[in-house]
Amino acid sequence: MPRIKKKEHEKLSTSNIQHVADLLAADKPITKKEACAILAISYNTTRLAKILNDHAENLAYKEKRKSMNRGKAAAPYEIKEATMLYLKGENVTNIAKGLYRSAGFVKTILDKLGVPTKPSSVEERAEVAYLPENCVADTFEKGELAWSAKYHSIVEVQEEQTPRHIASHKGLGECDYESKYGSKVYSIYVKEQTENDFNIDGGYYAYSLAYDLGKLEHLKEHGIKLEAI
Structure with missing residues (x-):
């Protein structure tokens, strides 16, 4: 070409x-x-x-x-590439162009795998999005890569904000989040892709309720390497 x-x-x-x-x-x-x-x-x-x-x-x-490609089922490499690119921040239209498939084809892959969707409008991005059923969980491990329905991005789970953890750190005050909100609370690192000369991605720290976080472990069954995102 x-x-x-x-x-x-x-x-x-x-x-x-x-x-x-x-x-x-x-x-x-x-x-x-x-x-x-x-x-x-x-x-x-x-x-x-x-x-x-x-x-x-x-x-x-x-x-x-x-x-x-018309009429052919999604090949394993297409499933993997579409999912990886989408989680990295690429939009459906560009992914479809790269795979020589339709946007509907790519959306079907993401829906079937239970990939969390990113809102397209500014108004929607200001809201907490819905999570696919197989992403819903109430407990996460330190270091786990998850999806934030609030920040619409991959996050790395840091510490659970338990009363003991809060009490051990000056300045955090006193609070039992699970009793107050009916959900565990975690400190998280929100990953952001940035353009720079060193090819280093950025990000920032935040806090999140567990029910605003989504599990991504099920994607590993399809060869998705979360650590590469």
């Missing part, structure tokens, strides 16, 4: 190239000079033709791969 080379200022996204291709094929087509201007490339008909040809080849390749 050909890769379209571009300079930083050039507007060679797939959608923009398709937009230009549609305008050139219209009943009243734009000129090649106008096409180059829309793509923010120098006026060069040879390069314009190559960009359009490579774009057409890429689309044809993707359609061929989708056609080959």
Whole structure:
């Protein structure tokens, strides 16, 4: 599949190239000079033709791969890759593109495996999400990787905030959370993916009720390596 080379200022996204291709094929087509201007490339008909040809080849390749996959059940590697990418923060649309599958296909994989879903809107992200039934638990182990329905992210469980633990740390006051809320409370480390030169992910510490945390151990049956997320 050909890769379209571009300079930083050039507007060679797939959608923009398709937009230009549609305008050139219209009943009243734009000129090649106008096409180059829309793509923010120098006026060069040879390069314009190559960009359009490579774009057409890429689309044809993707359609061929989708056609080959159509009707086929999810392969183990697809289940693993879709789940890992989703838990790392990738959206369903991009995962589907990478697998040459439909977004519905990817959603079905995630639903069947019981992968916690991430809300899409800002309003929904402000709320605590529902957890799949096989994620629900009331006890977690120190160091366990779980899912936070409040922060919509992978978290590492730290310490259970028992009365004894609280009493042993100055400044934490006195509280029996389990009696007060009907749920254990844990300190957690919320993992965040960040872009930096050292390829190091970030995060922050927080507290969570157990019923806002979800188990992920069941995903290991499908080859999901939680520690790699």
